[in-house]
Structures are given as structure tokens and as C-alpha cells.
Amino acid sequence: MKSIKEILYCLSLPLAILLIMAFKGFADDKKLANIKNHNADKSFAVVELFTSEGCWSCPPADELIAKLEKDNQNKKLFIMALHVDYWDHQGWKDRFSNSKFTERQKQYATWMNLSTLYTxxxxxxxxxxxVGSETGKVLQGIQSAMLETHPENLRLNVEQKEEKNIRVSYISTSNAKNTDILVALVQKHASSQVSAGENAGKALSHVQVVRELQSRSIKAHDSFSFRLPDTKNQWEIIAFEQAKKSGEIIDATSIEL
Amino acid sequence: MIKKFIAAVALTVVALTTTRLAILVMTVFMVICGHAKGQTSTGQITWECTLKRKSPDEGEILMKARIAPGWHMYALGNSPNSPIKTNFKFKPDSSYQLLGTVTQPTPLSKFEKQLGMPVTYFENEVEFGQRIKLKGKNGTIRGTIQFMQCSDQVCLPPQDFGFALKILN
Known part of the structure; x- marks a missing residue:
């Protein structure tokens, strides 16, 4: 009898740890569902993921934004994946990478006083x-952002859509000083082929890939032109107002093309 | 998740044959290990370069990398079709001449699913060597090491480490 008690005692701690881990997964799923169903006025979350196909610790983060994007009902959740170019070199290239996105990540490192870039x-x-794959922290961060309220001053409109040529305009009633307007052309879904190795030809899938990002000082109204890389995919424009000195995003909106 | 599960099973097996105190100690250790993994996201590789004389006219440049726990650094010889950039460059100088290429110990290897190819890397500490023929009594060996490091969670961009070694009589 004593030995059964002993065994149960021995098993209890590892089981408790497993239960805690399972509970954590369950809690994350619940947070995820809450974020995707949240639709309060005057709050938003702009989520920027700096990633690369050449970084093999990145797929869990890519999967996390795919989970956030799938069946998302939250119109104030703006997701953008920015593929940095510092993994590219002769023989290897992430076709979604752009040096402007690396510069943007460097700008964040300056704003946030970080010692290094990472993906x-x-x-x-x-x-x-x-870290983009730390599910709990990311979801907590989004929930916290959604608790803050901001005035809604930005309106976006598609002025022209002819084949691949797009022109969008915005109207802003913002009184904020020293801010930029940033407008991103976002490819809703994308896939890329692994170009080398035994799995050559295998597709990597992505969501919310930023293909172009334009920035200017904000005005009462202005327009931006884009050329779509193709007309087969689904596209979205995300526009947001960002403080020049601190990097804080104070307003955001989007429109499907 | 799988690693933690295996650790938990291993803990159970050990626990069945040890005392209650041992269980508590191991559980605490396991929790601390899990926590520490998340704390190493800025762990940097440090380099130490020295020139070792083998004879009056031959030497070896030794380049030792200390890799923070939880991190790994990529080895030489990975496919040029991979994103891995590891290389050593030495500035030509009349005081020395390179003999052969940079040598390294046998690296660890794993199959990288996303790239569809095996990659080789080092953990903890690694020493690279470059043999040289000494041609002058004085001179300076200048070089640059380009390397990349990742943890289980993040990868840092390729970094350059520059060094200069004085050749002394």
C-alpha cells in the first residue's frame, strides 16, 4: 500500500507540470479566440512581424500570425509580415524581402533602444x-493594445483600380504633431518554393505579406499609388499614423482591394 | 513541447527510484531550465584570436568562439544555396602567407526542414585555425570573421568581427 502511495507521489509532480503546460495551451487558444472576436471602437492593434524564409526559427511566428489571420472577425487587428533582407546573399534570396523592411526594423531598434536586430x-x-514565436507574450501584447483607446481620425478610400494600378487616398482629422502616414500594400496569402536541397519545390505559406511600404509626413488628405505584383492574389491596404520621434502608432485603418 | 514531455517522463523514471528530495530538486531544476531558455535572446558570441608560433617561419592563427548557452553558431562548409554565411577573410600582407584554408573541428549536424537540407553548427566553444608562413620579422595580420548565430527561438543577422594580430619576433 505504501509503495502505491509512493508511486502516486512520484508521478504527481511531472503530471502537474504537464497539466500546467496543457492549461497554458488552452489559455492561449482562449486569448486567440477573444482577440479575433473583439470589435470595440477606438482601439486597435497593429502587429508587425519581422521575419524571413531564411531564418529557421521564424516558422512558429509565421504560424502564429496565420492563426490570428484565419477567420479573423476583428476589424481593428492589422497584421503585417515584413521580410527582412539580411539573410539574403548570393545563392539564397527570400523573394518577399526588402531592404526597406530591414531599415524599418533598425528604426525600431533605435526607438526601443535595442542592442541587436533579430528574427x-x-x-x-x-x-x-x-520574440514573434512567444505565443503567450504576443497575445498578451495584442490584448493590452486593444485595451487602449485612440481617436479615429483616418479614413481610407480606393480612388482608382485599373488592372495592376491602384491609387488610394486618405483623409485625416488628426491634430497630432510630428507624425508620418505609412501605407502598406499587403498580399493576403502567399507561398514560396524551397529552391534548394532535398525538399526543393516544397511550398512555404505566408499570410499578410507586406510587398510595399510608403511613408510621408501626414497631411489633411493625400494619395498613394501602388502597382500590384499580380492580380490573382487578394490584396489589402493598411494605413497607419506613427509618431516620428517615438515610433508609437496612434491610428490605423485598412481597406480590401 | 516534445522535449519537455520527454524530460517529464525521464523525471518520472528517475523519481521512482530516488528519494522525495531528489524529485523536488529535479523538478525545480527542470522549471529553471525551461525559464532560462527564454532569457538568452541577446546572448552574443565572443571571439578570441591569437597567433601561435610553430617554428621560426610558420605559425597558426587560432580563432576561438565562445557561444552562449542556448545558442549555436554555423560551421564552415554549409551549402552556398543556404542562407548561412560563415567565412574568414585575411588581408594580404607582405609579412605572411596563408597555408591551406581555415580548419575547424567536426561540427554537429541536423536536418533543417525549412531549407530542405542538413546544416552544420557548433555549440559552447569552437576553435578555427589558419596556418601561415611567416615571411617578415614585423607585420600585422588583419582579418574579418563573418558568422551567424541562432537560438531555438531567434536568429541574429550575420555579424562581422574584425581582428588585428601583431607578428612579434
Missing amino acids: PQMVINGKTEM
């Missing part, structure tokens, strides 16, 4: 950053 990095509302 996958998630930045929320230009204010907080964390």
Missing part, C-alpha cells in the same frame, strides 16, 4: 516588442 521579432503598435 522573428513582433512589434505591437510601435511600442512593445517580443
Whole structure:
């Protein structure tokens, strides 16, 4: 009898740890569902993921934003994947990478006083950053951002859509000083082929891939032109107002093309 | 998750044959290990370069990398079709001449699913060597090491480490 008690005692601690881990997964799923169903006025979360196909610690972060994007009902959750180019070199290239996105990540490192760049990095509302695959921290960050309220001053409109040529305009009633307007052309879904090795030809899938990002000082109204890389995919424009000195994002909106 | 599960099973097996105190100690250790993994996201590789004389006219440049726990650094010889950039460059100088290429110990290897190819890397500490023929009494060996490091969670961009070694009589 004593030995059964002993065995149960021995098993209890590892089982407790497993239960805690299972509970954590369950809690994350619940947070994820809450974020995707949240639709309060005057709050938003702009989620920027700095990633690369050449970084093999990045797929869990890419999967996390795919989970956030799938069946998302939250119109104030703006997700963008920015593929940095520092993994590219002769013989290897992430076709979604862009040196401008690396520059943007460097700008965040300056704003946030970080000693190094890394991937996958998630930045929320230009204010907080964390490892992009740390599900709990990312979801917590989004929930916290959604608790803050902001005036809604930005309106976006598609002025022209002819084949691949797009022109969008915005109207802003913002009184904020020293801010930029950033407008991102976002490919909703994308896939890329592994170009080398035994798995050559295998597709890597992505969501919310930023293909172009334009920035200017904000005005009462202005327009931006884009050329779509193709007309087969689904596209979205995400526009947001960002403080020049701190990097904080103070307003955001989007429109499907 | 799988690693933690295996650790938990291993803990159970050990626990069945040890005392209650041992269980508690191991559990605490396991929790601390899990926590520490998340704390190493800025762990940097440090380099130490020295020139070792083998004879009056031959020497070896030794380049030792200390890799923080939880991190790994990529080895020489990975496919040029991979994103891995590891290389050593030495600035030509009349005081020395390179003999052969940079040598390294046998690296660890794993299959990288995303790239569809095996990659080789080092953990903890690694020493690279470059043999040289000494041609002058004085001179300086200048070089640059380009390397990349990742942990289980993040990868840092390729970094350059520059060094200069004085050749002394």
C-alpha cells in the first residue's frame, strides 16, 4: 500500500507540470479566440512581424500570425509580415524581402533602444516588442493594445483600380504633431518554393505579406499609388499614423482591394 | 513541447527510484531550465584570436568562439544555396602567407526542414585555425570573421568581427 502511495507521489509532480503546460495551451487558444472576436471602437492593434524564409526559427511566428489571420472577425487587428533582407546573399534570396523592411526594423531598434536586430521579432503598435514565436507574450501584447483607446481620425478610400494600378487616398482629422502616414500594400496569402536541397519545390505559406511600404509626413488628405505584383492574389491596404520621434502608432485603418 | 514531455517522463523514471528530495530538486531544476531558455535572446558570441608560433617561419592563427548557452553558431562548409554565411577573410600582407584554408573541428549536424537540407553548427566553444608562413620579422595580420548565430527561438543577422594580430619576433 505504501509503495502505491509512493508511486502516486512520484508521478504527481511531472503530471502537474504537464497539466500546467496543457492549461497554458488552452489559455492561449482562449486569448486567440477573444482577440479575433473583439470589435470595440477606438482601439486597435497593429502587429508587425519581422521575419524571413531564411531564418529557421521564424516558422512558429509565421504560424502564429496565420492563426490570428484565419477567420479573423476583428476589424481593428492589422497584421503585417515584413521580410527582412539580411539573410539574403548570393545563392539564397527570400523573394518577399526588402531592404526597406530591414531599415524599418533598425528604426525600431533605435526607438526601443535595442542592442541587436533579430528574427522573428513582433512589434505591437510601435511600442512593445517580443520574440514573434512567444505565443503567450504576443497575445498578451495584442490584448493590452486593444485595451487602449485612440481617436479615429483616418479614413481610407480606393480612388482608382485599373488592372495592376491602384491609387488610394486618405483623409485625416488628426491634430497630432510630428507624425508620418505609412501605407502598406499587403498580399493576403502567399507561398514560396524551397529552391534548394532535398525538399526543393516544397511550398512555404505566408499570410499578410507586406510587398510595399510608403511613408510621408501626414497631411489633411493625400494619395498613394501602388502597382500590384499580380492580380490573382487578394490584396489589402493598411494605413497607419506613427509618431516620428517615438515610433508609437496612434491610428490605423485598412481597406480590401 | 516534445522535449519537455520527454524530460517529464525521464523525471518520472528517475523519481521512482530516488528519494522525495531528489524529485523536488529535479523538478525545480527542470522549471529553471525551461525559464532560462527564454532569457538568452541577446546572448552574443565572443571571439578570441591569437597567433601561435610553430617554428621560426610558420605559425597558426587560432580563432576561438565562445557561444552562449542556448545558442549555436554555423560551421564552415554549409551549402552556398543556404542562407548561412560563415567565412574568414585575411588581408594580404607582405609579412605572411596563408597555408591551406581555415580548419575547424567536426561540427554537429541536423536536418533543417525549412531549407530542405542538413546544416552544420557548433555549440559552447569552437576553435578555427589558419596556418601561415611567416615571411617578415614585423607585420600585422588583419582579418574579418563573418558568422551567424541562432537560438531555438531567434536568429541574429550575420555579424562581422574584425581582428588585428601583431607578428612579434
